[in-house]
Amino acid sequence: MRIVFAGTPEFAAAALEAVLRAGHSVPLVLTQPDRPSGRGMKLRPSAVKQVALDHGIAVCQPRSLRLDGRYPEDAAQAREALLDAEPDLMVVAAYGLILPRWVLELPRHGCFNIHASLLPRWRGAAPIQRAIEAGDTSTGITIMQMDEGLDTGDMLLVHELPITDAHTAARLHDELAAAGADAIVEAIRLLERGELHAQPQPDDGVTYAAKLEKAEAALDLTRPASELARRIRAFNPVPGATVPLPGLEQPVKVWAAQALAEPVAAEPGTVLRASPEGVDIATGEGVLRLLEVQKAGGRRQPVAAFVQGWKPA
Structure with missing residues (x-):
């Protein structure tokens, strides 16, 4: 599989490492632009970019992927890089940018998203924190075929994890990152075998995980x-x-x-x-x-x- 990977934080970096360990070709990584951090507020690469650099993978950091948006030159550059990569699949994990239709349709098998909840519960930006806050007793990873909606695509694979009173968001994040890394490798393996089957999300039980303020x-x-x-x-x-x-x-x-x-x-x-x-x-x-x-x-x-x-x- 030729896989383009799009992600930014540690949660996504774990998945990228797993995809590489599984032996897939990753010709291109998309990630957010470097951000200032630390006491000196120096520009620092994302966790995903650091993994890509460590493995000699080309990195593209557009501010937007909308060809008719605020940064059309960034989107055009990303489009050229994606076309050159000729991906069979794009894997997306906590990337932070909206993928327009042209991106969703470019890879042969579309785009798979690693989402940290049991969809359709906790669509949106902060599913880990909102699940703990609400008192949920379980959560998990959903590998989803992306569409233009907000986490509305068909479910491809689900891994469930319990939530206990000992779980902080940090601890649950790490467990879900590991589960997501395993799940995406499994989903790709099933895709290669022709054994991956999509299931629409149910209409009942939809909740939204609002961004943390x-x-x-x-x-x-x-x-x-x-x-x-x-x-x-x-x-x-x-x-x-x-x-x-x-x-x-x-x-x-x-x-x-x-x-x-x-x-x-x-x-x-x-x-x-x-x-x-x-x-x-x-x-x-x-x-x-x-x-x-x-x-x-x-x-x-x-x-x-x-x-x-x-x-x-």
């Missing part, structure tokens, strides 16, 4: 503690979850917490107890126990260390 980091303590604990896991590490505490000018970032199912009469946000076991805060229903926190400008630390230097006024 920085404003969501501030926890609404009038909500139930169980919901807040899930949100803390879902937003670890990005965008994070924050809680104001007395005696501190800025809210603390909460890295880990647990919900205590105990009755509480105090106003939401009231600190009930502070000990090496946790900082207990009243919520709209139950108690939220903070277990690992980070003060603004400080390091993340277990609550036992935090309370030693915290003076609640």
Whole structure:
């Protein structure tokens, strides 16, 4: 198989590595333009670009693929590169650009997307985080034949994974990245054998995973503690979850917490107890126990260390 790969972050890099290990030819990689990051805000390549460079693969980084869009010169350059690559298939994983019809139709077998949910649940930008936040007990990988809709294409292969109370978004991301890498290699193998069969997504159960916003980091303590604990896991590490505490000018970032199912009469946000076991805060229903926190400008630390230097006024 001659495969063009389109992706950007670590989630996609794992899949690219797997496709290469499986022995497929990857003549071209599409990825987002280099972005400034780190303290010096230096331009850094995406995780996918770094894999491509390590393997001597040609890289194209258009700002858009729309020939009639804002960057037609970028799209034209990408089109030329894709035509030269003569792909049998394009594999797409967390690329970050919309693929117009001309891209979807260019490879002989079209474009396969590695999506981190059990479609049609959690179509959209943040399926990993929204699944944890909603309290789902399972998620997974769907290999999908891409069409012009938002994650609406036919399903080709599904791998299911459980979600436990120990899963943060970071941990579930890594597990799904590994599952996605295995799933795309399996899907390509079945395609080569003529044994890959498409199944339309059901009309029922459609949900959308909205993009994460920085404003969501501030926890609404009038909500139930169980919901807040899930949100803390879902937003670890990005965008994070924050809680104001007395005696501190800025809210603390909460890295880990647990919900205590105990009755509480105090106003939401009231600190009930502070000990090496946790900082207990009243919520709209139950108690939220903070277990690992980070003060603004400080390091993340277990609550036992935090309370030693915290003076609640």
